[in-house]
Amino acid sequence: MxxxxxxxxxxxxxxxxVQSVAGICDQAYPGKGAAMAQLWRQKQLEYTWLRSLMERYVNFETVTDDALRFTCAALELPLEEDMARVLADQYLRxxxxxxxxxxxxxxxxxxxxxxxxxxxxxxxxxxxxxxxxxxxxxxxxxxxxxxxxxxxxxxxxxxxxxxxxxxxxxxxxxxxxxxxxxxxxxxxxxxxxxxxxxxxxxxxxxxxxxxxxxxxxxxxxxxx
Known part of the structure; x- marks a missing residue:
């Protein structure tokens, strides 16, 4: 050893x-789950790096929520507040x-x-x-x-x-x-x-x- x-x-x-969030994303937006999961993770990472460089730390839940909102905007998907909470909570599961x-x-x-x-x-x-x-x-x-x-x-x-x-x-x-x-x-x-x-x-x-x-x-x- x-x-x-x-x-x-x-x-x-x-x-x-991290791609296990695709399932609930697809339930919310049929046919978009995989694309959402991929872009969401990409932006989540980018926002951690950028916030570190800018010395503007926020907790990971905030980064995840911000990345989700960008993802839905980029994919032209409507995002109600209740759905945003449901989707973001999937990162806890x-x-x-x-x-x-x-x-x-x-x-x-x-x-x-x-x-x-x-x-x-x-x-x-x-x-x-x-x-x-x-x-x-x-x-x-x-x-x-x-x-x-x-x-x-x-x-x-x-x-x-x-x-x-x-x-x-x-x-x-x-x-x-x-x-x-x-x-x-x-x-x-x-x-x-x-x-x-x-x-x-x-x-x-x-x-x-x-x-x-x-x-x-x-x-x-x-x-x-």
């Missing part, structure tokens, strides 16, 4: 499927990827401390984890709310190190987002990139320690 003193996971896209639960069980059974670090607020992280029944897995739930800036700002990777209580070189960082994996690697973490889409790694001057197709293969690598 690899000698990591903890593993830190990204939440959105890594453990949980994301479905875990099929490989998530088994991989976490195996790592937890091996005695490895596990954590989530996310751009989500404390409320949103807790809702997602508790809704999926996976609170048992995590020793720490680490939120951007504590530093008032979003990943990939270096403060987020410093926060993970402090909360885990070990030097970052002894903490495995796991993310399916190439930009996040790059930032963690540049910050000094050993990184496993979950290459779910079998695409190229972002060209940002960093290289992950290992890349796997899913969390199951990541757990295999850690435990071998």
């Amino acid at each position: 690899k000698n990591f003193r903890g593993i830190v996971f990204d939440l959105y896209g890594t453990l949980y499927n 994301l479905e875990p990827h099929p490989d998530t639960t088994d991989a976490l069980h195996r790592l937890k059974d091996a005695g490895i401390p596990l954590a989530i670090i996310s751009n989500g607020s404390h409320k949103s992280i807790a809702h997602v984890v508790n809704h999926s029944g996976m609170g048992w897995a995590f020793d720490e739930l680490i939120s951007a709310e504590d530093v008032q800036v979003f990943k990939p700002h270096p403060k987020m990777y410093e926060l993970a190190e402090r909360r885990m209580g070990h030097a970052r070189e002894h903490i495995l960082y796991v993310s399916a987002n190439g930009w996040d994996a790059s930032a963690a690697s540049l910050a000094g973490y050993p990184v496993c990139w979950i290459n779910r889409n079998l695409g190229p790694f972002d060209v940002l001057g960093a290289t992950p320690m290992v890349a796997t197709e899913d969390l199951g293969a990541m757990a295999d690598w850690v435990l071998e």
Whole structure:
């Protein structure tokens, strides 16, 4: 088994499927669910990055709501306030990827401390984890709310190190987002990139320690 003193996971896209909101989007706007989910996520990410650059932090729920309103405007879809709340709340009920639960069980059974670090607020992280029944897995739930800036700002990777209580070189960082994996690697973490889409790694001057197709293969690598 690899000698990591903890593993830190990204939440959105890594453990949980952000495209799982497409179902309720399609119920609200038949035939538009997939396009909505994709653009909504794109704008959600862009707004976290832009707000960090502008030093205008708001919590993740606000970013998600703003991105939804842009998405509906761009796709020329009417958005009533009641529907906006229903759709935005779906980000609190994301479905875990099929490989998530088994991989976490195996790592937890091996005695490895596990954590989530996310751009989500404390409320949103807790809702997602508790809704999926996976609170048992995590020793720490680490939120951007504590530093008032979003990943990939270096403060987020410093926060993970402090909360885990070990030097970052002894903490495995796991993310399916190439930009996040790059930032963690540049910050000094050993990184496993979950290459779910079998695409190229972002060209940002960093290289992950290992890349796997899913969390199951990541757990295999850690435990071998």
